[in-house]
Amino acid sequence: MAEKRRSPCALSVKAHAFSVEALIGAEKRRRTAAEDALSPGYEDGTDASDLTGSPGGPRADRACTSDRGSEAECASDGSPESEDALLESPQPAAAALCAAPVGGTGEETRVDLQGSDLWKRFHEIGTEMIITKAGRRMFPAMRVKITGLDPHQQYYIAMDIIPVDNKRYRYVYHSSKWMVAGNADSPVPPRVYIHPDSPASGETWMRQVVSFDKLKLTNNELDDQGHPETIICPSPLRSFFTPCTSTSRGFHVIRKECGEELSPVRAIPAGEGTRTFSFPETVFTTVTAYQNQQITRLKIDRNPFAKGFRDSGRNRMGLEALVESYAFWRPSLRTLTFEDIPGMAKQESTNNEFYHNTDKETVFKLDQPCQGRYSVPNKGSQELTEGSERHLTSSPRPHAPHLSRFAPSARPTTPAADPRTLSIALATPQSRFPLPEVRQRTRAKEGFCSLPLPASQLGYLSNPTPQGYAGLRLHTPPYSLYGYTFPPSPRLAASPDKMAAAATANHQSAFLGSSPSGTLTDSLGVLSGGQQGLLFDSRTLGLAGSQAGGGASQVTAHMG
Amino acid sequence: MAEKRRSPCALSVKAHAFSVEALIGAEKRRRTAAEDALSPGYEDGTDASDLTGSPGGPRADRACTSDRGSEAECASDGSPESEDALLESPQPAAAALCAAPVGGTGEETRVDLQGSDLWKRFHEIGTEMIITKAGRRMFPAMRVKITGLDPHQQYYIAMDIIPVDNKRYRYVYHSSKWMVAGNADSPVPPRVYIHPDSPASGETWMRQVVSFDKLKLTNNELDDQGHPETIICPSPLRSFFTPCTSTSRGFHVIRKECGEELSPVRAIPAGEGTRTFSFPETVFTTVTAYQNQQITRLKIDRNPFAKGFRDSGRNRMGLEALVESYAFWRPSLRTLTFEDIPGMAKQESTNNEFYHNTDKETVFKLDQPCQGRYSVPNKGSQELTEGSERHLTSSPRPHAPHLSRFAPSARPTTPAADPRTLSIALATPQSRFPLPEVRQRTRAKEGFCSLPLPASQLGYLSNPTPQGYAGLRLHTPPYSLYGYTFPPSPRLAASPDKMAAAATANHQSAFLGSSPSGTLTDSLGVLSGGQQGLLFDSRTLGLAGSQAGGGASQVTAHMG
DNA sequence: CCATTCCCACCTAGGTGGAAACCT
DNA sequence: AGGTTTCCACCTAGGTGGGAATGG
DSSP: OOOOOOOOOOBOOOOOOBOOSOOOSOOOGGGGGSTTOSOOOOSTTTTTOSOOOSTTHHHHHHHHHHHHHHHHHHHHHOOTTGGGOOOOOSSSSOOTTOOEEESSOOTTOEEEETTHHHHHHHHHHOOEEEOBSSOEEOSSOOEEEEESOOTTSEEEEEEEEEEEEEEEEEEETTTTEEEEEEEOSSOOOOOEEEOTTOSEEHHHHHHSOEEOTTOEEBOOOTTSSSOOTTEEOOOOOOSTTOOOEEEEEEEEEEEOOTTOOOOTTSOOOOSTTEEEEEOTBTOEEEESSOOOHHHHHHHHHHOGGGGGGTTTTTSHHHHHHHHHTHHHHHHHHHIIIIIHSTTHHHHHHHOGGGGGSOHHHHHHHHHHHHTTOOOOTTOSOSOOOHHHHHHHHTOOOTTOOOOOOOOOOOOOOOOOOOHHHHHHHHTSGGGGSBOHHHHHHHHHHTTSSOOOOOHHHHHHHTSTTGGGTTTOOOBOOTTOBTTBOOOSOHHHHSOHHHHHHHHHHSGGGOSSSOOSSSHHHHHTTTSSOHHHHHHHHHHHTOOSSOSTTSOTTOOOOOOO | OOOOOOOOOOBOOOOOOBOOSOOOSOOOGGGGGSTTOSOOOOSTTTTTOSOOOSTTHHHHHHHHHHHHHHHHHHHHHOOSSGGGOOOOOSSSSOOTTOOOOBSSOOTTOEEEETTHHHHHHHHHHOOEEEOBSSOEEOSSOOEEEEESOOTTSEEEEEEEEEEEEEEEEEEETTTTEEEEEEEOSSOOOOOEEEOTTOSEEHHHHHHSOEEOTTOEEBOOOTTSSSOSTTEEOOOOOOSTTOOOEEEEEEEEEEEOOTTOOOOTTSOOOOSTTEEEEOOTBTOEEEESSOOOHHHHHHHHHHOGGGGGGTTTTTSHHHHHHHHHTHHHHHHHHHIIIIIISTTHHHHHHHOGGGGGSOHHHHHHHHHHHHTTOOOOSSOSOSOOOHHHHHHHHTOOOTTOOOOOOOOOOOOOOOOOOOHHHHHHHHTSGGGGSOOHHHHHHHHHHTTSSOOOOOHHHHHHHTOSGGGGTTTOOOOOOTTOBTTBOOOSOHHHHSOHHHHHHHHHHSGGGOSSSOOSSSOHHHHTTTSSOHHHHHHHHHHHTOOSSOSTTSOTTOOOOOOO
């Protein structure tokens, strides 16, 4: 009954410190805007996550920990059926939402995973990351907030992806389980992705969120090293037999010491000056095609670039029915659909023609992006739990392609989390605001356009891992929508001195305006608009210094 | 009759050398991908230019030189009518296509302006650059190839924009001339745009084309300095009376010496270790709206982002006529319009639905993007000259808004060019291939959808300046289309070792394939796809070491 | 009147998952 | 048969000039 997947073990994100010897004053200010800009605030479909919730926080922690443990066993015995066993992880009490410095001298450097709520959502299901030859971005992208660095010291920030174990995994669709499919045929070569803004001063790094948005995963070995400039090879996949290898990622803060060198194909230098922080919830499994439909749904629901697939197949029937009687419904339908459903609102605001199209066009629009759309936000219960949420995302899709994948195991990196910080995060003002998306789903439950949920899928939800999250309230700022998140009031959240400039320099001054869909604001200067990103970045979205006023999904773990 | 505009004086692009003291080995490899990635290969609508031609090369040089001289006079006397006078420039023989090191110790550092052909095209007319509050990119973007640096030395590459004089200018539409409108009310504060990849080793800089694609021009003072991260304020425009101030740009190569500092709001440090290279053809006038319709047309014709405006107003009548009898024309119209007209082809290939839309939709599509479209590519004469080309771009557009603008004057920076290198560039294999876009225009001349050309506009074309370019053959690689250019064979032009990786890492392997529209290939990893840019950059498009195999429009000037 | 600003349609560039094709 | 690749529709993000609106 209780459907259990191989609980992916927590891998920690590591951070090394590696300082550039007095790079004089000339910071690489301008370069920042770079692709992998420090700033983001984007894709935090992420941030809009729902697990930041109040009293359940610590619980989530625990769930993750046990999760991690179970994996270790799995990996060791290789038994395909023993996956649900609960093991103890090598890590002490590794909070799922904290950064654990490894290998460095204490100090008080702290690394906070941004959007950890979303990471946890994925982690509960079993995070999958697609890899392609051309390189595929990670969806919850790695985004961290760093504090406690020496403002005047130069640092490299790097991230690597490390295999959790040496197993190959396989996802058995009919049982919705992970199974060990043997040993990986080759070890994953060490790959280090150095943040493009490196080196930069501690001040620069701390001023904004450090994002690895543009990092890509690939199974292309290329001509070995160096080339996958922005691409990391998480799994060799040399043999077609090895579709996916469980990998984990490390996030590093490296203080640059004279004479030291950082290479993308070498392991991060250990020792003093280098700290590694690991985030268990960032463990993922590389696949060439999604195995778990729940992952697919969550990706679609949260990744802005997959918006085209949202709600597909869910309330299609409902909408088709509406379409049938379109002539009668038109007035109310328009009001309800275009104005109340987020995402549609965006189109409406940016293209008025949308309203004036032919009926056929309108119908198309209705049918496509709205099929399966949960419904109207700002309505419905706020008490939805993780479980019920997954409920909806796990509706069966008969056209699932090929099912089989892997689960990662823990890589001991001595994590240590202080639940206190979690409490702090939970106490942020954002906690007051319910998550619009959750409301949507709730509405869906009410019958607007839900589909029947098979027992098998229900069972899938009751595995031991996610229970830690169950019952958590979902919280997010009022502007959060479809995974986009930013502070309730940009002016209040951002450092006031630079806001005006950022806003004016922005595209069409929409920043301070009321963005109908809530996407415009967050999208600015975040994704690929590298340079603009620097214009507000952390100033607009970040929370340098104190986390109290920050993003909804930021989870902080104080190490001091 | 001979319509003369104030010949804009040549400003040189400067390059300073400023080395980072042994930044150890850790290059900022990965950061490169950054927005302002070194790589481009993009927007070289640029490269697809047509002046690379054979025997006319040296002539162009001369034309530019005299051009520059004339400006100086203008600026000094302020007479609106003496603009066509030919003066001697402060620069010795300043080739329009070379880099002149200034203020540095000799060595043999060389800076070559990429896409100088296009720059010259604009320069002949009188380059205008739009400035907006949010910041506007320069269209021919600054892109240079640097050679002669110490591979192991760390350098900053910077660029600044300097006013040519202290005058305000005004464009008189009826006479199509530039007139001095008084003195600028305030000096332009020194602004330095440091390339985001700075600092980097000489090897890094020389390995690829250094692009300032993402640089933006703005008239927004913001809260003074620092903020316009990637934005340079070319003109104060403090008073609405000062719409535009002639400015010039400098390109700098700065060797980082310990203790030195580079600030965006300070002038570039002079002295040894700092070299400045100036390119006369990069002089431009900042405007808030285009004044000269020829500039508008050239921008539209060459800037991929303005493709939507291509041919607008030219063959509109022709298409409207077609639309009138749409019911009868439909079959042939579709064949002719969507498949033969570039730009439409793209849509067709990427969205088959396009073909299956309602008639109304189709008509709309026809009317909008096709208005004035020249016609079918790959047909027509290849012998089009500069003059005749401008012919077409200067067709009158009754709805021209506000006409008035400026012309810059020369800023003496001791340029010196060696025509030999130009010859080398002209001798590249690319010379064999005609430019697709030119064919289009030729077709237009044949009457497909051309408009009557008024005498006044014709006269505009016969000013003394462009004659140097007249008669040049237009050359471009076979893959060049709509201003996109890359070597005839990526494999051949790029360093073989890394090509395979670059190609495979590319998006959907379209790189080596036949891209229907010709845009996919070149667009990859260039514009904002920062990180990807590093994947092929110079390896794919550049010509590290020898210019012989390089891009079609590269013009090299050896200083040694 | 004229320079500037703002909004818009129309592009480029590229990220997403689905599904068919491909390969083994 | 199953993993992988390729192509596709559909998005986001943002660059472009036109033209109306704005403002002196």
